Amino acid sequence: MAKRRKVSNPLALAVLAELTAEPMHPYEMxxxxxxxxxxxxxxxxxxxLYMVVEQLRKAGFVAEGxxxxxxxxxxxxxxxxxxxxxxxxxxxxxxxxAEPRHxxxxxxxxxxxxxxxxxxxxxELLEKRRAALTDEVAGIRETLHKAxxxxxxxxxxxxxxxxxxxxxxxxxxxxxxxxxxxxPEFVRTWHEHFGSxx
Numbered sequence: 001m002a003k004r005r006k007v008s009n010p011l012a013l014a015v016l017a018e019l020t021a022e023p024m025h026p027y028e029m030x031x032x033x034x035x036x037x038x039x040x041x042x043x044x045x046x047x048x049l050y051m052v053v054e055q056l057r058k059a060g061f062v063a064e065g066x067x068x069x070x071x072x073x074x075x076x077x078x079x080x081x082x083x084x085x086x087x088x089x090x091x092x093x094x095x096x097x098a099e100p101r102h103x104x105x106x107x108x109x110x111x112x113x114x115x116x117x118x119x120x121x122x123x124e125l126l127e128k129r130r131a132a133l134t135d136e137v138a139g140i141r142e143t144l145h146k147a148x149x150x151x152x153x154x155x156x157x158x159x160x161x162x163x164x165x166x167x168x169x170x171x172x173x174x175x176x177x178x179x180x181x182x183x184p185e186f187v188r189t190w191h192e193h194f195g196s197x198x
Contacts, residue, residue, distance in 0.1 A: 003095060005088070006059040011044045011052045013096075016061060016081055016089040023065050023080035026053050041159055053079060061085030107170070119181045119190050126178050133171040140164050 018029050030049050033039055044052075056062040062085055065078040081089070114122055140160055147157055154161075180186060 003091075005092065007052070007055045007061065009052055009055070010042050011048060012056055012061075013089065013092055014038050014042050015049070015052055015056060016085055019062060019079065019081035020086070020089070023078045025068060025076035025078050026050050027076060029053070036156075037160075040163075056085065059088075061088050115190070115194055118195075119187045123178050123181050126174050126181070130171055130174045130178070133167050133174065137164055137167050137171070140167075 014033055015029055018024070018032055024032075026046075026049050030044075030046060033042070033044070033049075053062065057064065057079070061082060062079045063082050065080050068076045068078055117125070140163060144157055144160055144164075148154075
């Protein structure tokens with residue numbers, strides 16, 4: 001069962017992980033998250049990043065260090081992960097890796113309400129989705145190929161491999177769903193039950 005955490009935002013987890021490398025200020029954390037493509041899995045902006053760092057500080061997971069000042073930029077406070085922060089990071093990671101969690105993706109919501117669309121329209125929309133999924137997989141595979149050629153280790157690419165697996169599984173599901181929606185018996189039944197509501 002998921003543990004109730006002092007700070008539960010996934011961005012906080014990414015910040016703690018970045019701080020295991022070295023102390024840094026939030027601007028540098030944001031730059032590294034983007035550089036490491038973590039922004040593809042974790043939504044954030046500059047203000048949310050600063051807010052999360054403050055929440056981590058209040059929870060005792062990070063501590064303020066020196067304040068860096070240079071002539072071209074405003075004053076910046078450097079933060080370091082605390083021992084309590086390291087413990088939280090590892091405990092949280094163990095939970096996320098080992099325990100499946102039910103999530104509520106938007107596509108799942110649309111599937112639960114799919115009967116409001118006529119079968120022909122649903123098929124047309126799903127074909128667009130299938131094409132978009134295929135393009136996305138191709139783009140990620142190209143990125144993975146380039147990264148591998150540049151010597152990036154597989155461990156640093158696993159979230160992209162996971163995305164490819166999920167997208168391919170979704171594309172296969174969409175393909176089966178399109179086939180089912182085209183079945184004459186289903187189309188006839190849909191029109192009998194829902195056609196008059198259109």
